[in-house]
Amino acid sequence: MKLVVQVRLLPTPVQAAALEATLRACNEAATWVSEVAFECGEFKNFALRKGTYKQVKSRWSLGAQAAQHVIKKTCDAYATLRANLKSGCLGRPGSARYRHATGKPVVFRPCGAQPFDDRMLSWQIAERAVSLWTTGGRMKNVAFTAAPEQLATLVLHRKGESDLICRDGKWFLNATCDVPETPLNTDPVDFLGIDLGIVNIATTSDGQIMAGRDLNRIRTRERGLRAKLQKKNTPSAKRRLKKRRRKEARRARDINHKIAKHVVAEAERTGRGIALEDLTGIRERVRLRKPQRATHSSWAFAQLGQFIAYKARRAGVPVVYVDPAYTSRTCAECGHIDRANRVSQAWFACRTCGFVDHADRNGSRNIRARAWTLWRSGAQPTAPAPRPRAGAERKRDITASDATLCEPGTSAPGS
Template sequence: MKVVVQVKLLPSQQQAAALEATLRACNRAAGHASRVAYESGTRDRNGLQKLVYAEIKTMFGLSAQPAVRVVKKVVDAYSGLAASMKAGRLGRPSSKRYRRAVGSPIGFRPDAAQPFDDRCLSWQTDARTVSVWTVEGRMRGLRFTGSPDQLKMLAEHRKGESDLVRRAGKWFLIATCEIPDVEVYEPADFIGVDRGIVNLATTSDGINYQGRRLERYRRWQARKRAELQAKGTRSATRRLARRTQREHRHATQVNHRISKEIVSIAQRTGRGIAVEELGGIRERVRLRRDQRGALSSWPFHQLGQHLAYKARRAGVPFVEVDPAYTSQRCPRCGHTEKANRPTRDHFRCCRCGLAGPADHVAGVNVRNRARSAWVFVTAPVPAPT
């Protein structure tokens, strides 16, 4: 499996100036290639490279291999735009957002990330330095630092491109590592995980990861965003972007902590992890206006992703099950009725009287469905007669 490792660069003032000049030159070249691609309709890598390769080398001072990486970055950007259009993430063709996206060439910020391959950037992991191409020549002995786990993974599994990133005045390298897949063991049982807004995750063991603190934090951030949006100044816009990034990092950290703990429990007890398959929930569910913001900012998909990749790294079985009626079905007698859940927090079966927290009951139902799904997945295929 592929994992990205981020390390922090420690450049001198002169080295930082060379890195900044390199990013700006590469992104100016990418902007030029993007305009050529838009005007000519060329979207394939070989075709675009024939059109702009010589120009971006002479006009922007790039060497051969960085020029090739710039062309690849532009082609990937248009491929991503085409995928977003096909998936409907830009809305209908008549929408303002769709027309703005397709009505002009893709732009690149002056400090946008730039990918480098092993011809442009080489790692000396023992010395904790890198050698990187810049517009001022090859820069050697550029120091970097990271956590012990990151440095070990970098030394053992790094493969492929590395992205040069500048964020808030600091420099980073983001490297791709390919880790061998761990063999998945046969689970003794499953931990069912029910995801929600009030309770971010509730397991079939009865462990509840409440989201009240995160929800309060998000409401506070929403009020601050509204105040900044009302001002409408350039400074307010910059602060608004920083607040959005800070909120996203906070929610990501919460999901990392929850998923790490659930995977650790599953690995220690020899069980697998089961979650509901919630893809497309925003399109399937009709909400009141005051509920839309909460659902749109609810990081349930990210929590599922964290659980999936952490389970894969640990060799823990992971399955997604049908989410239909998991909060309305009685796990003891199987009776399914909307009245089984009189309130959001409580469950009481109208047939057998089983009662308990609604999210816990949903987690038990997810676990029970995972047992059946795992048997079906691992059942041997009968030989043809």
């Protein structure tokens, strides 16, 4: 399976300036190639290369490999755009958002990520240094730092391209690694049901509750602070806003990594599979009052589900997705379904048999039972298929936090 190991570069000021100049040149060239592709309507790599390769090399002083990667990056951007249009992520055809996305060429940020292959980048892992191509020539001995687990993964499994990234003045390399998967457990003894929520991020059918009250409290405080700083709008306030950007997302991602790691380890230790709810499209199906919208929009259920899925795949633990309908209203003991069973956010009391339990634990037991039924009927451990949105079919930025190992994929709604 493909994983990404993210390491942080520690360049000197001179090296950082060379890296920045390289990214700017590559992204300026990619924007120009995008304009050419948009005008002529040609978005295939080899066809586009015929008309742009020489100009990219001469005009921006790029090497042969860098020029090819610039053109390929442009084609990949248009492929992503087409996929988002097809899935409805950019609105319906004819809508203002749809026309805005299709009415102009793709523009690349000045310091957007740039791929490097093994001809442009070499690793000296023992010395904690890399050597990479820049517009000013080959730059050697660029130091990097990484955890021991990351270094071991790089030595054993690094294969393919690496992306050079500049984020808030910090430099990173995302290296692709091909890690062998553990053979899938095709005969689980049971399933560990996971109920995902906002107040309680995850509740297992074993009764373990991983509460999110602290995270929600911090998010509320952060939103209030952002509003105050935006209202103040002074240079100092803008500096503080810039410094605090992505802080909430990093915290949520770290918590999700820890929860996912714990859940998969418990399932692997006990020989069980993992049962998750298919919550695809829940944001479109649910109507909320205004005070609840920010909390619901910051619910990172998709990110947590992705983390559990790739960690389970690496550990050989099967994952089954079940329909979440009525899991919160169904009694896990007698199966009676009634809206009145859900007494409050925290408590469940069956109106028929009198069974009383924590509401999320009761829901997770229903999820476990549904997964076990599906598995015995021949269900495969696979990700849920996207549900179509009204009139259209129903989207990587997983960065590493759990030893900075994460699976490349597409961006998903979440934090």
